[in-house]
Amino acid sequence: MKKDFNHCESVYWVFTQLCNDECDHCYNFSGPRGERISEAECMQIIDNLPERMDRLILSGGEPLADKKLLFAILDRLQERYGGKTQLMLQTNGDLLTGAILDKLIEKGITRFDISSIDRYHKFEGQRLEKLAALFATRGVNGDDKDPLVDKGNYLHKTNLSWGYWGATEDMWLGGNWARGRALEKDIWKRDPEHNFCTILSGARNFLGGYDDIPQEISIQLWQINPCCPGTKYPMGDARIEKVADVLERVSKQEVFQRLNEGDPWRMGEALGVTEQAARARTQELGNVCLYCDAFFGEYLRELGGGAGAFMELPVIPRMKKKRRF
């Protein structure tokens, strides 16, 4: 595990849940009435990000649906990181025009990922050709389709590139997170053997120590998570805490050390919850992230705060008796 949490290889930040679309498979309830945070809160979060980041992926919601806020964020990021961090934008592309693309490039975005090329989004991927033509007019290279996993594809890379993907029956639908509207609409796949936690966007390597995927954390609005689906309780509040301090703190806890290994079925061992019991519970629930929620709800305690208030790091209570896991 890494020691210096003031350096993160990758931070994935959903700074808005506002979106022009309202897809059934959306994992975070984004839509025209999606949750937002203020510009002041976003500035506080930027101040609390690690001193060094190799890349920052800005996502939503639809970032371009909250354009004024996005531009303010980019200006502040440039002030703080001055081109040392690769800035990437994950967008559904629906609202992208030539003028907006020019502005985004001017403000430091070097990588564009169009995440809507599938039949589940509003335009069902029909804008792909138009987007390809638009990027070509600005010299944005489309050969590099999937830079997210391979570190060689993004570390210190500043040339302009774009790629695209979309939901498929296997991924983002079939392997979709049991979260948000996907859970509500019941379109997540029940597969208790699928360990989402051990692949990119899961918790594996969020504290570092592995080379197979980038060390990445996610921030959902202000909630600091080890993974994109998000744990039942966030690890901390990026508006009022330094992300590095939060990572340092959880790195000492065995639950999070196991999650860093991408092994949620072993996160309860220190508390007497065996892997066998965890797997049995996952079979009942049908999904490893739902097991994770049940585990957090049962074994970790949320400190302080009321609804909507700051949630401190969950602490592990001493259990007086064995629970059913």
Ligand code: SF4
């Ligand atoms: S899946 Fe993407 S495009 Fe669809 S509602 Fe969610 S954030 Fe918007």
Ligand code: SF4
């Ligand atoms: S099992 Fe828990 S930590 Fe792992 S990806 Fe799912 S919610 Fe995140």
